[in-house]
Amino acid sequence: MTSLNKPDQLAIPYQLPQVPFMSPDLVHLGVMTDWLADDNLWVPVTDSVSFKPLLLSVSGGYYVNLLRVRRSGVLSRHRHTGGVHALVLKGRWYYLEHDWIAEEGSFAFEPPGETHTLFVPEGIDEMITWFHVQGGYTYVDPQGNAVGYEDVFTKLEAARAHYKAIGLPDDYIEKFIR
Numbered sequence: 297m298t299s300l301n302k303p304d305q306l307a308i309p310y311q312l313p314q315v316p317f318m319s320p321d322l323v324h325l326g327v328m329t330d331w332l333a334d335d336n337l338w339v340p341v342t343d344s345v346s347f348k349p350l351l352l353s354v355s356g357g358y359y360v361n362l363l364r365v366r367r368s369g370v371l372s373r374h375r376h377t378g379g380v381h382a383l384v385l386k387g388r389w390y391y392l393e394h395d396w397i398a399e400e401g402s403f404a405f406e407p408p409g410e411t412h413t414l415f416v417p418e419g420i421d422e423m424i425t426w427f428h429v430q431g432g433y434t435y436v437d438p439q440g441n442a443v444g445y446e447d448v449f450t451k452l453e454a455a456r457a458h459y460k461a462i463g464l465p466d467d468y469i470e471k472f473i474r
C-alpha cells in the first residue's frame with residue numbers, strides 16, 4: 297500500500313525493448329464524445345446506415361467499428377465466418393431469429409457460423425453499437441443464398457473512398473490500419 301508521502305515502488309516502466317516488428321499502439325481520443333459529434337467522419341453505407349472505423353486489422357483479418365443506424369426496420373441478413381462482440385451504446389436492436397433484445401448498455405456475442413437478420417425496432421431514432429467483427433460476413437437471402445459480403449478489406453476501401461471524397465488527406469485512413 298502506498299501513501300501520498302511515499303512513491304509507489306512498483307510504478308517503474310518496463311525497462312526492455314518491445315518485441316521486434318510489433319505494431320504500434322492505436323489510441324483514438326474522444327471516441328464517445330468528439331467522434332460522435334463530427335458527422336463527416338461516419339462512412340455512409342446507405343442514407344440511414346453508417347460506420348466509423350476504430351481499428352482495421354488487415355494483418356489479423358478483423359475490424360472494430362461503431363455502427364450507426366437512423367431508421368427502423370431490417371438492416372441486413374448475414375452469416376458470420378468469425379465471432380462478433382457487440383456493445384450497444386445507444387438505442388436497441390435485435391435479430392429476427394432470436395428472442396432477446398440488445399439495448400443500451402447490453403453486450404452480445406455472436407458465434408462463428410451464426411446467420412441472423414438485424415432489426416431496429418420502431419421508435420428508435422438512432423442506434424449506435426460498437427462491433428468487433430472477426431473474419432467477415434456474407435449477406436444472404438432468407439434461404440441462405442449469398443448475395444454479397446463484407447470484411448476488413450471492404451470496410452477499409454469504403455472508408456478510404458469516403459475520407460478522400462470529403463477532402464481528408466490520402467494517408468488519413470492509415471491511422472486505423474494495423
